[in-house]
Amino acid sequence: xxxxxxxxxxxxxxxxxxxxxxxxxxxxxxxxxxxxxxxxxxxxxxxxxxxxxxxxxxxxxxxxxxxxxxxxxxxxxxxxxxxxxxxxxxxxxxxxxxxxxxxxxxxxxxxxxxxxxxxxxxxxxxxxxxxxxxxxxxxxxxxxxxxxxxxxxxxxxxxxxxxxxxxxxxxxxxxxxxxxxxxxxxxxxxxxxxxxxxxxxxxxxxxxxxxxxxxxxxxxxxxxxxxxxxxxxxxxxxxxxxxxxxxxxxxxxxxxxxxxxxxxx
Amino acid sequence: xxxxxxxxxxxxxxxxxxxxxxxxxxxxxxxxxxxxxxxxxxxxxxxxxxxxxxxxxxxxxxxxxxxxxxxxxxxxxxxxxxxxxxxxxxxxxxxxxxxxxxxxxxxxxxxxxxxxxxxxxxxxxxxxxxxxxxxxxxxxxxxxxxxxxxxxxxxxxxxxxxxxxxxxxxxxxxxxxxxxxxxxxxxxxxxxxxxxxxxxxxxxxxxxxxxxxxxxxxxxxxxxxxx
Ligand SMILES: Nc1ncnc2c1ncn2[C@@H]1O[C@H](COP(=O)(O)OP(=O)(O)OP(=O)(O)O)[C@@H](O)[C@H]1O
Ligand SMILES: [Mg+2]
Numbered sequence: 474x475x476x477x478x479x480x481x482x483x484x485x486x487x488x489x490x491x492x493x494x495x496x497x498x499x500x501x502x503x504x505x506x507x508x509x510x511x512x513x514x515x516x517x518x519x520x521x522x523x524x525x526x527x528x529x530x531x532x533x534x535x536x537x538x539x540x541x542x543x544x545x546x547x548x549x550x551x552x553x554x555x556x557x558x559x560x561x562x563x564x565x566x567x568x569x570x571x572x573x574x575x576x577x578x579x580x581x582x583x584x585x586x587x588x589x590x591x592x593x594x595x596x597x598x599x600x601x602x603x604x605x606x607x608x609x610x611x612x613x614x615x616x617x618x619x620x621x622x623x624x625x626x627x628x629x630x631x632x633x634x635x636x637x638x639x640x641x642x643x644x645x646x647x648x649x650x651x652x653x654x655x656x657x658x659x660x661x662x663x664x665x666x667x668x669x670x671x672x673x674x675x676x677x678x679x680x681x682x683x684x685x686x687x688x689x690x691x692x693x694x695x696x697x698x699x700x701x702x703x704x705x706x707x708x709x710x711x712x713x714x715x716x717x718x719x720x721x722x723x724x725x726x727x728x729x730x731x732x733x734x735x736x737x738x
Numbered sequence: 739x740x741x742x743x744x745x746x747x748x749x750x751x752x753x754x755x756x757x758x759x760x761x762x763x764x765x766x767x768x769x770x771x772x773x774x775x776x777x778x779x780x781x782x783x784x785x786x787x788x789x790x791x792x793x794x795x796x797x798x799x800x801x802x803x804x805x806x807x808x809x810x811x812x813x814x815x816x817x818x819x820x821x822x823x824x825x826x827x828x829x830x831x832x833x834x835x836x837x838x839x840x841x842x843x844x845x846x847x848x849x850x851x852x853x854x855x856x857x858x859x860x861x862x863x864x865x866x867x868x869x870x871x872x873x874x875x876x877x878x879x880x881x882x883x884x885x886x887x888x889x890x891x892x893x894x895x896x897x898x899x900x901x902x903x904x905x906x907x908x909x910x911x912x913x914x915x916x917x918x919x920x921x922x923x924x925x926x927x928x929x930x931x932x933x934x935x936x937x938x939x940x941x942x943x944x945x946x947x948x949x950x951x952x953x954x955x956x957x958x959x960x961x962x963x964x965x
Binding site: 524556572574581590600603607620624625628630631634635636637667669698 | 798799804806809812813814828831832833864865866867868869870883884886887903928
């Protein structure tokens with residue numbers, strides 16, 4: 474089996490790339506797949522923190538590329554799931570320490586080790602972005618339902634098309650159904666109408682995502698969380714399963730009930 | 739040394755290097771350029787270059803390959819100058835600049851199509867996404883949408899078989915008889931010649947519209963009447 478390499482990118486910063494990589498990775502690993510995440514945000518590493526693996530770092534991606542360690546030595550094993558690994562970014566180097574062809578070489582080496590490689594991209598459309606998509610077989614573009622984030626996602630999709638990376642899929646993150654209902658936020662339809670690419674997941678706004686981020690416990694590990702469910706569904710769709718979208722905006726749905734219970738509606 | 743015998747010429751600019759590629763076979767010229775960079779690694783490391791490729795026609799894969807090879811050598815490509823509209827379009831699609839702040843010393847840039855008069859149109863068979871800018875001295879036909887953040891600037895008319903939500907400028911060289919038409923005209927901004935219209939009342943249910951400059955010299959749009 475040869476791994477599939479998937480990059481998550483956005484253009485705009487802070488829309489949830491790192492969160493999505495961590496959650497989709499634990500979701501895929503929970504399904505029994507072997508998964509390796511790569512933090513492509515050289516100089517601003519934080520995937521290790523979100524995954525709760527910060528204190529285990531010995532080697533990083535630049536060490537592998539520059540030959541100071543073997544690939545396996547830089548793959549930190551997750552403490553919860555046996556076949557989940559992370560290759561952390563270098564904190565003290567800048568993006569120029571890595572080139573697109575380094576990433577292709579690294580990706581090819583990883584193909585024999587795992588089933589999925591997930592690459593977290595830095596914000597922007599500069600070199601770090603190009604490094605992070607160089608090896609990708611598939612790209613997931615993530616955005617928030619905000620005009621500026623959607624505009625940047627559109628730009629990134631155009632760049633991916635120009636690079637002949639094929640059409641990416643879309644994750645819409647931090648959707649707030651009650652704001653959409655009041656016309657205070659773009660709806661999933663509005664976003665899709667503009668971007669015109671395949672939708673692979675809609676993740677609701679949920680403060681527990683932030684709690685999980687801070688604890689190093691991705692929300693996809695919480696069986697009862699709706700946001701966690703949304704990430705788990707993305708993982709299943711990536712595996713080719715046809716999973717219906719969660720009904721986030723039905724008053725009778727679990728999501729709406731939870732909102733009412735917690736007094737947020 | 740005269741220009742004909744030098745495949746690759748390098749000049750300093752205020753904000754980087756301008757490298758001019760001569761005539762000949764592209765693969766050989768690219769190799770010559772990479773060789774020069776290899777021979778003077780310390781000079782080139784971290785450099786920002788604008789590449790003047792003259793009339794070479796470059797497609798996306800060629801330009802991407804070159805950009806990656808340069809990037810492997812610590813050189814970043816920020817602009818590609820070309821007389822070929824194809825190459826220029828490729829560069830624009832990749833988000834590269836196609837102009838540098840100072841115009842090239844010897845000449846003002848000329849598209850080959852200028853000689854063909856007004857009858858030339860550029861046919862763009864795709865949606866223009868944010869960050870794309872198409873500039874063309876003749877007419878432009880787009881089959882697809884013009885998304886917010888995308889721009890089309892044409893010397894002549896602009897016809898869009900799709901939605902216009904970005905910026906369109908027709909008659910950019912001053913032709914006030916130019917027009918813009920689209921299946922759905924809800925742009926961020928339209929310009930015809932010197933006239934700018936920020937907001938045209940969007941229609942509730944979109945139908946084909948045409949925008950032009952009326953007798954009072956104002957830019958206005960009206961529904962397109964067949965026949
Ligand atoms: N669905 C969500 N609900 C609530 N908060 C979220 C959600 N998704 C992400 N967040 C929060 O948004 C913040 C930014 O997320 P994250 O770091 O994943 O973004 P990023 O795109 O990786 O940012 P950068 O561009 O800086 O790398 C974090 O605090 C995260 O916990
Ligand atoms: Mg991040």
